[in-house]
Amino acid sequence: MKEGCPHLAESYRFAEPKPKTPQGCEECLATGDQWVHLRLCLTCGHVGCCDDSKNKHATKHFRSVQHPVIRSFEPGETWRWCFADSAVADLPGVAVPVSAHP
Ligand SMILES: [Zn+2]
Ligand SMILES: [Zn+2]
Numbered sequence: 001m002k003e004g005c006p007h008l009a010e011s012y013r014f015a016e017p018k019p020k021t022p023q024g025c026e027e028c029l030a031t032g033d034q035w036v037h038l039r040l041c042l043t044c045g046h047v048g049c050c051d052d053s054k055n056k057h058a059t060k061h062f063r064s065v066q067h068p069v070i071r072s073f074e075p076g077e078t079w080r081w082c083f084a085d086s087a088v089a090d091l092p093g094v095a096v097p098v099s100a101h102p
């Protein structure tokens with residue numbers, strides 16, 4: 001079995017940052033666009049929209065600043081995703097490589 005990514009395990013060792021725009025995707029709010037689901041960057045607290053949204057700001061955020069780990073910002077969802085390793089985790093220390101998108 002492949003070893004899990006270090007970023008997800010690391011992300012559970014620190015308190016998550018305060019969401020900068022808890023009311024929605026930072027860039028979409030600025031442009032008046034709409035989103036489908038929200039993702040929270042666990043490095044800086046950026047809130048971005050998922051890949052089902054037309055602007056895909058969570059992915060764009062990773063590409064521009066290389067913050068690897070996000071978590072779902074949807075109510076009741078706790079899973080985390082590492083862009084760098086395409087790995088998902090829903091329990092501390094458990095990372096499973098998958099082929100899904102964020
Ligand atoms: Zn990783
Ligand atoms: Zn957006």
Ligand SMILES: [Zn+2]
Nearest residue numbers: 041044046067
């Ligand atoms: Zn970030």
